[in-house]
Amino acid sequence: MSQIKDFTTGNIFSQILKLAIPIIATSFVQMAYNMTDMAWLGRVGSETVSAVGIALYIVWLGSSLMFIPKIGAEVFISQSIGRKNMDDAKAYTRNAFSLSFLIAIGFGFLVWLLTGPIVDLFQIESDFVNETAFVYLRIVAIGMPFTYSNITLSGIYNGTGNSKVPFYVNAVGLILNMILDPILIFGWGSIPAMGAEGAGIATVASQILVFGLFMLLLKGKNNPLNTKKYLGKFQKQFLKPIIKIGGPVALQSAGFAALAMILARVMNNIAHGNNIPFSVQSIGAQVEALSWMTALGFSSALGTFTGQNYGAKRWDRIQKGFFITLGIASTLGLLSTALFYFFGAEVFSLFIKQSEPEVLKMGVVYLMILSFSQVFMSIEITATGAFNGVGKAMPPTIIGIIGNVLRIPFAFILAFNFVDILPLFSKYISQDLVPVTGVWWGMTITSILKGIFLFFGFIILLVRHPENDQELPFQKKWIKLLPSRIRQQTVIAPLDQETNKDF
Numbered sequence: 001m002s003q004i005k006d007f008t009t010g011n012i013f014s015q016i017l018k019l020a021i022p023i024i025a026t027s028f029v030q031m032a033y034n035m036t037d038m039a040w041l042g043r044v045g046s047e048t049v050s051a052v053g054i055a056l057y058i059v060w061l062g063s064s065l066m067f068i069p070k071i072g073a074e075v076f077i078s079q080s081i082g083r084k085n086m087d088d089a090k091a092y093t094r095n096a097f098s099l100s101f102l103i104a105i106g107f108g109f110l111v112w113l114l115t116g117p118i119v120d121l122f123q124i125e126s127d128f129v130n131e132t133a134f135v136y137l138r139i140v141a142i143g144m145p146f147t148y149s150n151i152t153l154s155g156i157y158n159g160t161g162n163s164k165v166p167f168y169v170n171a172v173g174l175i176l177n178m179i180l181d182p183i184l185i186f187g188w189g190s191i192p193a194m195g196a197e198g199a200g201i202a203t204v205a206s207q208i209l210v211f212g213l214f215m216l217l218l219k220g221k222n223n224p225l226n227t228k229k230y231l232g233k234f235q236k237q238f239l240k241p242i243i244k245i246g247g248p249v250a251l252q253s254a255g256f257a258a259l260a261m262i263l264a265r266v267m268n269n270i271a272h273g274n275n276i277p278f279s280v281q282s283i284g285a286q287v288e289a290l291s292w293m294t295a296l297g298f299s300s301a302l303g304t305f306t307g308q309n310y311g312a313k314r315w316d317r318i319q320k321g322f323f324i325t326l327g328i329a330s331t332l333g334l335l336s337t338a339l340f341y342f343f344g345a346e347v348f349s350l351f352i353k354q355s356e357p358e359v360l361k362m363g364v365v366y367l368m369i370l371s372f373s374q375v376f377m378s379i380e381i382t383a384t385g386a387f388n389g390v391g392k393a394m395p396p397t398i399i400g401i402i403g404n405v406l407r408i409p410f411a412f413i414l415a416f417n418f419v420d421i422l423p424l425f426s427k428y429i430s431q432d433l434v435p436v437t438g439v440w441w442g443m444t445i446t447s448i449l450k451g452i453f454l455f456f457g458f459i460i461l462l463v464r465h466p467e468n469d470q471e472l473p474f475q476k477k478w479i480k481l482l483p484s485r486i487r488q489q490t491v492i493a494p495l496d497q498e499t500n501k502d503f
Contacts, residue, residue: 005161007305008082008312012321016301017328022163024297026154028290029170036178040185041199048196049352050275051132053282054122055140055200057261059147062107064253066148069100070155071249071303072242075388077159078304082311088238093156095238098231100152101145108144111137122265126275136196143204146211153214158300161308165217173210177202248397249388252404259404263411267439270415277436279359283351284366291336295378298329299385306389315468322386322458326379333378340371361428366440368425373444376451383454387461395457403450410442 007015041048073096080089111118119133140147154166183191184198194201264278271277302325309317339347348363384396414422415438422434422441429437462468 006081007161007308008314008317012305012317013324016298016305016321016325019158019161019163019304020298020301020325020328022167023158023300024294026163026167026170027293027297029167029174032174032177036174036181040181041196047126047129047275047279048132049282050124050126050279051129052136052196052199053278054119054124054129054133055137056282056285057257057264058111058118058137059140059144060260061254061257062104062111062144062148063151064257065103065107065250066100066151067250067253068103068243068246069096069152070246071388071393072096072099072246073152073155074159074300074303075245075307075391076238076241077156078161078307078389079311079391081160082308089160091235091238092159092242094232095235096152096156096242097149098234099239099242100149101231104145104148107148108141111141111144115141121261122268122278124268124275124278129275132196136200139197139200139204143207146204147207150207150210150214153211153218155300156218158304159307161304163301169210169213169217172213173206176209177206180205245388245391245393248393249384252397252400255401256404259407263407263439263443266408266411267436270411270435270439271433274433276359276362277433279352280362280366281440283348283359284363284370286351287347287363287367288340288370290339291333291374292377292381294332294336295329295381298325298332299381299388301325302382302385303389306386310390313467315462315465318386318390319462319468322382322462325385326382326455329378329382330375333375336374336378337371340367340374344368344371362433365425365428365437369437369440369444373447373451376448379451380447380454383451383458386458387454390461392461395461396454399450399453399457403446403453406446406449407439407442410445411439414438414441 005015005019007019041052073092076092077089080086080092115134115137118137119130122133124130124133150170154170157163157165180202181199182188184194184202185196186198187193264281267277267281268275302321305321305325306318309315309321344364344367345360348360348367352359352363380396380400384400387393387396415435419435419438422437424431424434425437
């Protein structure tokens, strides 16, 4: 990393695009670890996929905790750079990395100790699934200190505006993973076939390589964040802001992961122990990550862009950046909708062998249902990045947690009380599996609601913020879309008091 990127001047569209594309590519590379595992293990069988799917929920939960140092690093390093204060940027780097390593070691140790009870939580009837999940999770737990620290290291580079380095480093690790996966899963020469165990070993080896490369580059002479040591005593004045901004984001993501595990158990109960819906959701979550990771890349880019301009008090660029990023992410959400709805079979068949048609057909149904929420999910994630950039992490957290919690009652209501009004998808699934789709319809409905609320939430923040004297595009029309009582209490009355403007 040879230089710091300045986003307080210049063309906004090109800056966001240049920052977002490497972040998205890095996200795809990180996601490709799991997708590569799923693609190869799908050739082994759906039971093996289910076993790895159990472990991936726990990996997801742990990676959610890493949003504390990652988001903290991205936001406060970028804000420090916006204020031209490199000493603070280095201090935030040290404290974020130290915190990430501590969390990663602690979580990995707990997962190793509690592997058995964790697997039992999912109540899968198959002994093969449970035993395979146990072995895979134990292996992955060994690599968690490296895997999770890599997330924060990527955030540190993103905060400087140099998002290419995380992409290159993670790509090297992915190449190693892609080479090792088929060798260790199916065996080669004197190397025995190890199935899911081999996939776990390949992933851990790759993440150790990525960690080593990151640390080597951080100590480089041309690195503006280079410091004598990255692990050391915490500094309260830097650690507290990191936890304050990253904590709510981590809480939301960890809550999402925990609720997803609960939802998986609910789905297993609705399916009466049938492991096919769980296999579908395990694979489907990886497929949906194609759109989710893309939106998250633009969200991270917007967070860094907004953070620098917030530090420089450039509110004109903050709101322009928000609408430009929103337009890009929404367009990509529409493309995801078309891909999932019209080409679900082709996409899902990449992850499951043709000899299991029931899994494939139900996977098509999963993608069709989730396709309706892709635009709103993109809006939700984009708005979250904007909130993070100005240091307001609580609104997305509150809305996200409420929306995710609602998925549980929605699943029960739609699966039992309103099952008669659910589309039958008779071309793809049998009548007895229709109630399971109620879980997925609940996910779609809540994603739509979260996207709507977060969009208007950031609009209100822009209108009400005392430092922002820029009029929004179509400002009067946007505000009129709000219900009259909310408009009067949250927008019009405060503005009358502060600026004497009448809408």
